[in-house]
Amino acid sequence: MTDHAPSPQRLATVAAALERIDLDLAGAEAVVLAGTARRLVAEYLLPRVTDPEADLVVAVVGVSGAGKSTLVNSLARRRLTATGVRRPTTTEPVAWGPDTLPPTLDAMRRRLPGRMVDTLLPPPPGVVILDTPPPDVRDVTGRAVCHDLLDVADACILVTAANRYADAAGFELARRAADRGVTTLFVLNRLPPTPELQRVLVADFADKLTRAGLMATAEPEGIIAIAEGVISVEREGLASEAVIGLRKAIDLIADPTARVAVMSRTVAGTTAQVQEALVVVRTALITAAARRVELGDPVRLAYSSAGGQVAEAVRSGAFAEIKDDPEALVAALAAATARRAGRAALHSADRWDRLGAATGAGLFTHGGETPQTARERFEWWQSELPRLATELSGRKVRPRRAVRLTAAARDAVFDPGHEPDRRERRLLRRYPGLVAAAAERLSEELAGIVATDSTRFTSALGPVLPSGIIADLDLETAP
Numbered sequence: 001m002t003d004h005a006p007s008p009q010r011l012a013t014v015a016a017a018l019e020r021i022d023l024d025l026a027g028a029e030a031v032v033l034a035g036t037a038r039r040l041v042a043e044y045l046l047p048r049v050t051d052p053e054a055d056l057v058v059a060v061v062g063v064s065g066a067g068k069s070t071l072v073n074s075l076a077r078r079r080l081t082a083t084g085v086r087r088p089t090t091t092e093p094v095a096w097g098p099d100t101l102p103p104t105l106d107a108m109r110r111r112l113p114g115r116m117v118d119t120l121l122p123p124p125p126g127v128v129i130l131d132t133p134p135p136d137v138r139d140v141t142g143r144a145v146c147h148d149l150l151d152v153a154d155a156c157i158l159v160t161a162a163n164r165y166a167d168a169a170g171f172e173l174a175r176r177a178a179d180r181g182v183t184t185l186f187v188l189n190r191l192p193p194t195p196e197l198q199r200v201l202v203a204d205f206a207d208k209l210t211r212a213g214l215m216a217t218a219e220p221e222g223i224i225a226i227a228e229g230v231i232s233v234e235r236e237g238l239a240s241e242a243v244i245g246l247r248k249a250i251d252l253i254a255d256p257t258a259r260v261a262v263m264s265r266t267v268a269g270t271t272a273q274v275q276e277a278l279v280v281v282r283t284a285l286i287t288a289a290a291r292r293v294e295l296g297d298p299v300r301l302a303y304s305s306a307g308g309q310v311a312e313a314v315r316s317g318a319f320a321e322i323k324d325d326p327e328a329l330v331a332a333l334a335a336a337t338a339r340r341a342g343r344a345a346l347h348s349a350d351r352w353d354r355l356g357a358a359t360g361a362g363l364f365t366h367g368g369e370t371p372q373t374a375r376e377r378f379e380w381w382q383s384e385l386p387r388l389a390t391e392l393s394g395r396k397v398r399p400r401r402a403v404r405l406t407a408a409a410r411d412a413v414f415d416p417g418h419e420p421d422r423r424e425r426r427l428l429r430r431y432p433g434l435v436a437a438a439a440e441r442l443s444e445e446l447a448g449i450v451a452t453d454s455t456r457f458t459s460a461l462g463p464v465l466p467s468g469i470i471a472d473l474d475l476e477t478a479p
């Protein structure tokens with residue numbers, strides 16, 4: 001293969017990375033380009049670079065009725081057949097080649113029903129000729145079969161009927177091929193019998209191709225002219241002499257030296273096209289990641305300070321005067337937590353609004369379930385205090401003592417100025433570290449409650465960029 005061709009390892013890395021990215025991350029343009037890049041890498045570049053000795057795939061393309069199938073039959077000197085194909089309109093491709101088809105056709109063969117290969121009397125060694133359906137034939141997923149075949153071809157033959165070329169029929173196929181550096185033979189088919197008229201039409205066709213940027217110079221020699229001829233009923237083709245020019249042109253690219261050059265040009269062109277697409281995809285992913293940080297940052301800061309503020313209020317004794325009324329305490333604590341979460345939400349939604357991100361009315365206050373969640377978690381915290389004491393000391397707390405112990409620990413956590421009486425002090429001494437552990441666990445609960453409230457924002461940020469993906473989405477990196 002050429003010096004510029006990416007290695008199979010690199011291609012496999014890029015293909016895997018393209019499978020891995022969650023395209024919710026990027027915009028519509030990047031989604032389309034990532035899909036194209038993935039197909040070109042997995043279905044053309046990787047199999048082609050892995051097996052450079054495999055035959056050259058030459059796709060015969062053009063609009064319906066241009067005479068593609070007739071020309072391929074003429075070259076083969078018989079009617080080509082493949083199981084499941086109904087003539088005269090080709091709806092499924094037919095590959096005319098030897099028994100073993102190049103791996104670049106594997107993906108298409110898997111995707112299309114039926115057998116697409118005719119191995120009887122194969123074409124010149126080194127090439128596989130592919131008769132394709134017209135561009136309006138689509139597979140079950142809605143993709144144009146002809147486009148996908150053209151995208152895995154090494155060379156192509158664009159067939160245009162003399163009465164159709166004027167409206168640029170099939171030019172978009174030539175453009176698609178040119179974008180990948182595919183060597184293209186232009187056939188002006190079904191020409192009228194008068195040589196003079198043929199010359200005029202061929203020159204005009206060459207001129208149109210040149211002006212469309214599909215041919216370097218308007219040389220009529222660059223075009224293979226074929227006159228409308230008599231079709232043999234039994235082989236559905238023209239007399240062999242009619243296609244001598246086309247056959248010679250195919251022999252030229254099938255020549256071992258020319259083959260390598262043709263293939264290298266297509267590999268280089270396809271690599272360049274993929275690389276361009278990858279730049280757009282990488283940029284979109286990086287932009288999306290930066291946006292995630294821009295939007296996520298204010299939310300994270302606002303909510304972590306909200307959790308911290310309630311914890312600080314507890315430590316400074318803001319709830320001291322109701323510490324002996326468990327019902328009032330839980331209600332006040334839940335209300336305070338929800339209020340702080342609501343303020344963090346307001347701040348976050350306000351920032352998002354200014355940053356142009358979508359915000360619903362509900363985002364400007366705390367989540368509807370937050371007060372109830374807070375209540376349940378504080379009740380759980382309190383009910384777990386005896387078990388926490390057991391965990392710390394390894395001693396069982398008897399049920400009657402549990403009530404007193406819970407009250408003593410709660411008093412100590414919520415009232416920094418609380419002076420325990422002798423009984424309480426004795427009780428707490430039996431469970432060293434309980435008050436500190438209980439306070440710590442309460443802070444965790446507070447942080448958990450506000451974090452849950454913040455998921456209304458963080459879940460809207462979309463998936464995180466998988467690590468290493470940007471470096472992987474590059475064909476120019478060494479393996």
Ligand SMILES: Nc1nc2c(ncn2[C@@H]2O[C@H](COP(=O)(O)OP(=O)(O)O)[C@@H](O)[C@H]2O)c(=O)[nH]1
Pocket residue numbers: 062063064065066067068069070071088089090134190227228229230231238
């Ligand atoms: N008489 C005559 N008919 C032709 C010629 N080329 C194609 N046709 C007819 O035009 C129709 C379409 O040709 P076909 O090869 O199936 O076109 P495709 O859609 O490009 O594959 C068929 O009925 C062919 O027999 C030709 O040179 N002479």
Ligand SMILES: [Mg+2]
Pocket residue numbers: 068069070088089090131132133
């Ligand atoms: Mg056909």
